[in-house]
Amino acid sequence: MTTIALIRHGSTSWNKEGRAQGNSDISLDQDGINQAELLAKRLSSDNWNHIYSSTLERAKQTAIIIGNSIGVDIHLDDRLRERAGGLIEGTTEEERIEKWGTDWKDLNMGLEQIEAVQKRGKEFLEEIVLNHQGEKVLVVSHGALIEFNFINLLPDFPTKHFGNTSITIVKKIGNQWTCELHNCTKHLEGNNEEG
DSSP, X not given: OOEEEEEEOOOOHHHHHTOOOTTOOOOOOHHHHHXXXXXXXXXXXXXXXXXXXXXXXXXXXXXXXXXXXXXOXXXXXXXXXXXXXXXXXXXXXXXXXXXXXXXXXGSOOOOOOHHHHHHHHHHHHHHHHHHSTTOEEEEEEOHHHHHHHHHHHOTTSOOOOOOTTOEEEEEEETTEEEEEEEEEOGGGTTOOOOO
């Protein structure tokens, strides 16, 4: 049985501004670096065999901070990138309404289809289960990719927006996915920074 910890990257300035990041290559801000360090400290109390990360800078930076702390090399994988945001990348909700109106979500904005995000995520996760039997694997990715794939794997599990540096632990037992920990950010408790 493979244990997979799905981790959302630390915060960025665009997170704070409410800007759609998509595949824009945004770095962590100082809060995001601090969050990743707190997460790394939490993860260092356990033995993890592998770290996989999105190739986007904010996820990669988060993974490097964790990897340096726990002494595990990072494998980059394009399938873990965030959902491509098309025309809305770099915009806030207010800017989208100003430019395209309140019904902008009904327009073709060139966003990557949810099914396509789920397909690449599921393919990646199935590969991890196949190649890392009995191991513990960290996967650093993005909010939409984690959310869409979590819903796909565990459709009856109540879920909410995944926080920065949240950990969600899933396992595949037989043909069934289970969730051991969901959207947990307890490592940030006592940290005054919002993320």
